[in-house]
Amino acid sequence: MPFAENLIAFTLAASLLTLTPGIDTALVLRTAAVEGRQHALRAALGINAGCLLWGAAVAFGLGALLAVSEFAYNLLKYCGAAYLAWLGLNMLVRPRTSLAAAQASGTPGANWFLRGLLGNVLNPKVGIFYVSFLPQFIPHGQPLIAWTFALVGIHVALSLVWALLLIGATRPLGHWLRREQVIKWMDRGTGLVFVLFAARLALSRR
Numbered sequence: 498m499p500f501a502e503n504l505i506a507f508t509l510a511a512s513l514l515t516l517t518p519g520i521d522t523a524l525v526l527r528t529a530a531v532e533g534r535q536h537a538l539r540a541a542l543g544i545n546a547g548c549l550l551w552g553a554a555v556a557f558g559l560g561a562l563l564a565v566s567e568f569a570y571n572l573l574k575y576c577g578a579a580y581l582a583w584l585g586l587n588m589l590v591r592p593r594t595s596l597a598a599a600q601a602s603g604t605p606g607a608n609w610f611l612r613g614l615l616g617n618v619l620n621p622k623v624g625i626f627y628v629s630f631l632p633q634f635i636p637h638g639q640p641l642i643a644w645t646f647a648l649v650g651i652h653v654a655l656s657l658v659w660a661l662l663l664i665g666a667t668r669p670l671g672h673w674l675r676r677e678q679v680i681k682w683m684d685r686g687t688g689l690v691f692v693l694f695a696a697r698l699a700l701s702r703r
Contacts, residue, residue: 547617552649588688
């Protein structure tokens with residue numbers, strides 16, 4: 498497959514992956530609505546930094562460990578599930594009721610970057626996806642590391658554009674999204690989604 502066709506095919510596949518609703522979409526939407534656009538952008542940057550780390554792991558051969566080691570895969574899987582469950586249960590048990598309460602909690606913006614990063618890095622599905630998916634679009638005989646980072650860069654760019662669209666979509670609805678009951682139920686809804694994703698991750702197989 499020629500270079501241009503490889504890039505077009507990967508871009509289309511990565512676009513579908515990006516647009517599929519998942520934990521990243523839920524985190525960005527909820528953060529934008531409750532914490533504000535800056536925190537949501539930090540969460541999105543953390544998510545995409547996680548993609549870059551997985552890309553580096555795959556490029557340098559570390560990601561292949563997950564494909565052959567059941568222990569390494571399960572360890573990362575359960576750590577990721579526990580982290581998602583912890584985030585989700587906190588939102589379910591202690592939902593916020595206002596932006597003032599969110600600001601008073603003292604959560605620094607850097608924490609949202611870390612939450613996005615950890616949510617991605619502790620999900621072995623991302624690593625397995627990259628290990629099994631990326632090689633299909635790397636032309637035979639081409640430098641593996643350079644092409645891996647190029648493809649991951651396309652995925653990251655698409656994810657950032659999608660995150661910005663999600664964040665922008667909350668602006669017209671900002672007044673409604675800042676109501677006490679809306680914030681409370683958005684926290685609970687997102688928390689439930691996180692818990693369900695944690696269970697799905699913990700019970701999933703390769």
